[in-house]
Amino acid sequence: MQKLIVQGGTRLRGEINLQGAKNSALPIMAASYLCGSKCVLHNCPKLTDIYAASRILNYLGCKCSFAENTVQIMPTESDCSSISEELMQEMRSSIIFLGALLGRHKKCTVSYPGGCKLGPRPIDMHLSAFRKMGVDINENFGKVICNVKKSVHGARISLTFPSVGATENIMLCAVLADGETIINNAAREPEIQDLAQFLRCCGAKIKGDGESRIVIEGVKALSGCEYTIMSDRIACATYLSAIAGAGGEAIIHKACANCIEPFVSLLDQTGCSIYTLDEGIYVRSGMRMKAIESCIRTMPHPGFPTDAQAVLMAALTKSDGTSVFEENIFDCRYRHTDALIKMGADIKVLGKTAVVQGVDRLYGAKVEATDLRGGAAMVIAGLMAEGTTEVTKICYIDRGYENIEVYLQKLGADIRRE
Numbered sequence: 001m002q003k004l005i006v007q008g009g010t011r012l013r014g015e016i017n018l019q020g021a022k023n024s025a026l027p028i029m030a031a032s033y034l035c036g037s038k039c040v041l042h043n044c045p046k047l048t049d050i051y052a053a054s055r056i057l058n059y060l061g062c063k064c065s066f067a068e069n070t071v072q073i074m075p076t077e078s079d080c081s082s083i084s085e086e087l088m089q090e091m092r093s094s095i096i097f098l099g100a101l102l103g104r105h106k107k108c109t110v111s112y113p114g115g116c117k118l119g120p121r122p123i124d125m126h127l128s129a130f131r132k133m134g135v136d137i138n139e140n141f142g143k144v145i146c147n148v149k150k151s152v153h154g155a156r157i158s159l160t161f162p163s164v165g166a167t168e169n170i171m172l173c174a175v176l177a178d179g180e181t182i183i184n185n186a187a188r189e190p191e192i193q194d195l196a197q198f199l200r201c202c203g204a205k206i207k208g209d210g211e212s213r214i215v216i217e218g219v220k221a222l223s224g225c226e227y228t229i230m231s232d233r234i235a236c237a238t239y240l241s242a243i244a245g246a247g248g249e250a251i252i253h254k255a256c257a258n259c260i261e262p263f264v265s266l267l268d269q270t271g272c273s274i275y276t277l278d279e280g281i282y283v284r285s286g287m288r289m290k291a292i293e294s295c296i297r298t299m300p301h302p303g304f305p306t307d308a309q310a311v312l313m314a315a316l317t318k319s320d321g322t323s324v325f326e327e328n329i330f331d332c333r334y335r336h337t338d339a340l341i342k343m344g345a346d347i348k349v350l351g352k353t354a355v356v357q358g359v360d361r362l363y364g365a366k367v368e369a370t371d372l373r374g375g376a377a378m379v380i381a382g383l384m385a386e387g388t389t390e391v392t393k394i395c396y397i398d399r400g401y402e403n404i405e406v407y408l409q410k411l412g413a414d415i416r417r418e
């Protein structure tokens with residue numbers, strides 16, 4: 001089993017090029033299943049979740065090939081319309097293939113998806129939207145069995161919460177459906193816009209992405225295209241947190257400050273200097289951060305992203321003062337706090353609130369990644385700690401970070417994979 005060994009205490013300095021966005025690449029790969037000709041996706045991060053998506057595409061008969069950060073997806077002629085339970089369990093985003101399958105088949109079967117354990121992750125909004133679009137769905141022993149009697153048709157769908165996955169799934173199903181689909185209370189994350197932009201390049205008719213009301217006019221067919229995936233704003237928040245927490249200065253190239261504006265403005269309050277460059281972000285952090293006075297509430301975009309909660313918390317463990325987090329998206333997203341406490345952090349969790357009282361020192365320890373972003377938070381704490389930190393179960397970290405240790409080594413961190 002691999003682990004990361006972090007020797008803390010080094011200030012970070014250097015320049016890195018941000019990886020492509022996992023949360024864009026996954027739905028875009030699923031969308032390529034709808035295209036009648038080859039798709040070429042540039043800036044695709046090399047991650048275990050991306051390899052899992054390519055295994056699903058291959059299972060469905062497409063031919064997926066990687067060359068560095070470019071993936072080519074050749075269309076399938078196979079009529080395979082189900083995905084094995086084993087593949088579905090590999091990640092949460094496997095459910096995104098359901099919308100794509102419904103775009104092409106009158107029958108399909110998938111099982112419930114796997115993914116990081118952040119609390120219950122139901123798919124009721126996805127299924128209720130598909131039902132409105134004319135899909136007959138039976139849920140049986142963990143399987144989702146779908147049948148379309150006539151055709152998938154457009155519908156007016158109002159989401160009870162702006163779910164990212166449900167919005168994407170509906171978009172995938174709607175682009176080839178008969179007629180118009182309107183998604184009210186749609187998710188507004190930048191990755192939704194990236195998916196819409198890709199689909200438009202393939203010939204889809206989509207308006208309103210990035211806003212709460214998305215309108216999709218179904219078309220008869222989509223063709224493949226060449227597309228560059230956006231940069232990963234959560235990886236950006238992670239490296240910014242590492243530099244803020246460990247101290248130092250760096251340029252993160254290809255970073256989009258606008259996409260993580262709430263994160264950047266909070267970091268600004270900690271005393272870090274942050275400047276937006278033409279195509280990147282410059283950050284400089286002194287020896288000690290200031291705590292954040294206002295409560296850090298995770299919210300759907302354009303609010304503070306839940307995916308950046310753990311990494312910012314790690315950076316704030318050694319700040320001056322008290323910071324308060326409120327996690328509003330997932331029920332179980334403070335699992336990293338036990339490891340941070342083991343390293344000397346003072347964190348009290350009560351329900352959806354976590355109170356972080358800054359301490360003078362963190363100490364290296366043996367810790368186990370609990371989930372993707374929680375694991376990254378432990379690596380950041382390791383960089384800030386005295387002594388050596390060993391992070392195990394790094395398979396979680398590899399789901400979303402392309403060789404995290406290589407990026408951090410470029411910034412001068414003492415970190416290696418064993």
Ligand code: UD1
Nearest residue numbers: 023093120121122123124125126163164165166307329330
């Ligand atoms: C996506 C991101 C994930 C991020 C999350 C919130 C990807 C691959 N993953 O996950 O990194 O943390 O958005 O920004 O893009 N919910 C329901 N019923 C549903 C669907 C969702 O109750 O049918 C709930 C979830 O349990 C959760 C909340 O809605 O509490 C948000 O989930 P959602 O936005 O769907 O997250 P994901 O798409 O799974």
